[in-house]
Structure formats: C-alpha cells, structure tokens
Amino acid sequence: MGGAFFEGWVVGETVKAFASLGRKADIYYWRSHDGLEVDLLIQIGTKIHPVEIKLTATPTPHHLKPLNSFRKLAGKDAAEKGLLVCRVKEMKPLPENNLALPWHEFPKWLRGELEKA
Numbered sequence: 281m282g283g284a285f286f287e288g289w290v291v292g293e294t295v296k297a298f299a300s301l302g303r304k305a306d307i308y309y310w311r312s313h314d315g316l317e318v319d320l321l322i323q324i325g326t327k328i329h330p331v332e333i334k335l336t337a338t339p340t341p342h343h344l345k346p347l348n349s350f351r352k353l354a355g356k357d358a359a360e361k362g363l364l365v366c367r368v369k370e371m372k373p374l375p376e377n378n379l380a381l382p383w384h385e386f387p388k389w390l391r392g393e394l395e396k397a
Contacts, residue, residue, distance in 0.1 A: 283335050286333060286334075286383070287320075290331070290386060291307065294390060295307070298394065303394075305322075306322065306323035307322055308321040310330070312346075316345060316346045318332060318346045318347065318350045319333040321350075322390070322393075324393050324394060325396075325397035327358065328354055328357055329358075329359040330347050330351060330354075330358065330359070331363045331365060332346060332363070332365070333365050334366045337366065337368055339366060339368065339380050344376060344378050347364070348362065350362070351377075360377060361378060363389075365381050365383055366381070366382075367383060368380045369382060370382060
C-alpha cells in the first residue's frame with residue numbers, strides 16, 4: 281500500500297509543477313505486452329522522460345528493466361536518461377544511462393526540466 285501512496289505523491293508533484301507554470305501536465309504510463317510497466321512518462325518538449333517510482337533505498341538492475349525497455353522502444357523520442365525516484369540519500373548514476381533520484385529532489389529536478397523546455 282505504501283508504494284501506491286508514494287506513486288500518487290510523485291504524480292501529484294508532477295501535476296503541480298506543470299500547473300505552477302500554467303501548463304497542462306503531459307503525463308502517461310506505459311505497459312508492454314509482456315507486462316513491463318513504466319510508472320510515469322512525462323512529456324517535456326520533444327522528449328519523453330520515463331520515471332520509475334519505488335520505495336526502495338537500494339536500487340537493483342531489476343528496477344531499471346522497464347526504463348531500459350521503454351527507452352529502446354521510444355528511440356529518439358525518449359529522454360537520454362531513465363529516472364528512478366526512490367529513497368536513496370543522494371542522486372547517483374545507475375547502469376545503462378539511468379539515474380537514481382531522491383524522492384525529495386524530484387520536484388526541483390522536474391521544475392528544472394520544465395524551465396529548460
């Protein structure tokens with residue numbers, strides 16, 4: 281149950297960030313035919329940012345599989361990095377061009393991306 285609340289918080293912060301700039305939130309989710317799922321897709325400019333939302337503080341390669349699959353499928357339309365919003369203490373690079381982002385830094389990260397677009 282905690283994971284669902286955490287996902288809801290991240291989605292709520294996403295909607296708030298867009299609204300604070302007077303924009304409609306371009307957000308979606310993705311599920312593959314074989315069951316892989318990306319929790320949140322955020323369209324910013326011409327790029328789609330795949331975001332996985334996990335309560336973990338210790339990311340594993342398993343958490344990255346949906347991000348990698350989506351970015352491969354989306355090709356040039358996908359953002360350069362996949363984002364794992366989780367309970368890590370500080371931002372850290374993950375394999376295959378992914379990034380672990382502490383949950384409390386997500387609003388700042390998103391605002392920065394929106395302001396660049």
